[in-house]
Amino acid sequence: MRVLAALTLLALSAQASAQCPDFQSPANPPSFTKPAKKSFRHFGSTVLAGLYKPWHMVHDQMVRSGQAATVTAKFDYDAVLHKDLEGEYVHAYLYGTGMGGWSYLGRHTTDSDGKINVAVGTRPVGEYRLRFVVEGDLSQVDGYLSVVDPNRPAVLFDIDGTLTINDFEAYADYVGVKTAQAYYYAPQTVKAYRDKGYQLVFLTARPYWVTKDARQWFDYQGIPQWHYRSNPYGDGPIPPDTQAHKTNYVKYLREQVGLNIVRAYGNATTDIAAYADGGIPKAQTWIIGEHAGSSGTQAVDGDYSYHFSTVVAATPNANCN
Structure with missing residues (x-):
């Protein structure tokens, strides 16, 4: 049986x-330079980041070859409270199969749920690592995109x-x-x-x-x-x-x-x-x-x-x- x-x-x-999955590229990204740190846009965010640890996350995405991808990331603080980071800037980056370095995907603003939706575009078949960096405290979180x-x-x-x-x-x-x-x-x-x-x-x-x-x-x-x-x-x-x-x-x-x-x-x-x-x-x-x-x-x-x-x-x- x-x-x-x-x-x-x-x-x-x-x-x-x-094409076989590329497990190597996303697992071994090149060196990364964070954006310049700037003050949070809102005083409440400064207090939040000062009191609690970041607990950000990314919803991994998988799309068919030829299909444009959008990846959602959520930013909150504390393992218990999960207080959302609202109305703040986040910088997005991408690295993966066939790429020589990190690609900048722009600066995005979190919504009332602490989320951003980043259009990654139509990418070649491969595995990709996304990195998101909060401008106010430079906390970061990674997620993944698979194009198959x-x-x-x-x-x-x-x-x-x-x-x-x-x-x-x-x-x-x-x-x-x-x-x-x-x-x-x-x-x-x-x-x-x-x-x-x-x-x-x-x-x-x-x-x-x-x-x-x-x-x-x-x-x-x-x-x-x-x-x-x-x-x-x-x-x-x-x-x-x-x-x-x-x-x-x-x-x-x-x-x-x-x-x-x-x-x-x-x-x-x-x-x-x-x-x-x-x-x-x-x-x-x-x-x-x-x-x-x-x-x-x-x-x-x-x-x-x-x-x-x-x-x-x-x-x-x-x-x-």
């Missing part, structure tokens, strides 16, 4: 003829309870996210797909304000930080639309971006339903934990060690170049 799954994946990925050819083979992961042992989503206990214990051989599983040339997608129902800790966890585990997509819901610790959020994003990736999601991992019944509704076959839906193998999905038993040796190791390289 496990060998059959790998052979099925071979047939699916063989349909692809796309249609049919690029990809592997999608939920995080909480799937890569980590604790299901933070279920209990809204996000305090330990950045140091959460990973399932045995979960990081090796992710890295193996990366090394085989698959696009990585991390789709979580976590609210957006956990992004900073999530990226620190990726760094700690040695996993690429992107493509990371959280729930934009911000009115409470447990978003009420977990399944819809995941279903809609899977559909976006498959139908509008044209991503060929050949395998998906999760742990919850909402993952099973969201992946199925998004069009991912249950034969390529792998579930770990108490719902492993439920509703016709494939079971990851215990941890990832046996799955790695029998399924992941046997998975062919993505048909990309």
Whole structure:
């Protein structure tokens, strides 16, 4: 059964003829010079930045080749209060595949929600790192843009309870996210797909304000930080639309971006339903934990060690170049 799954994946990925993801360029940006620091436009912002630590985040974006991209960044302060930075200047920069240095994307003004929407334009196929710098205190945050050819083979992961042992989503206990214990051989599983040339997608129902800790966890585990997509819901610790959020994003990736999601991992019944509704076959839906193998999905038993040796190791390289 496990060998059959790998052979099925071979047939699916063989349909692809796309450029492999460039995991090197965004992970190794050139030296960066910050803009000149200037006073905040509003006195309240000066007080805010003086009292609290920045807790900014970026919604990673993925688009089909030839499609113009817009990336949203949000700026707030304090891990608990999340007070928005309103009406202040932010400088935006881009670096990635085929570029010799950072490209300046202009100065933008945060809205009443502390957000800016930056038009990145139509970029060549590749992986890009965006950097945003607040003019008033020079605090910064990075995010990522992926521009992909249609049919690029990809592997999608939920995080909480799937890569980590604790299901933070279920209990809204996000305090330990950045140091959460990973399932045995979960990081090796992710890295193996990366090394085989698959696009990585991390789709979580976590609210957006956990992004900073999530990226620190990726760094700690040695996993690429992107493509990371959280729930934009911000009115409470447990978003009420977990399944819809995941279903809609899977559909976006498959139908509008044209991503060929050949395998998906999760742990919850909402993952099973969201992946199925998004069009991912249950034969390529792998579930770990108490719902492993439920509703016709494939079971990851215990941890990832046996799955790695029998399924992941046997998975062919993505048909990309």
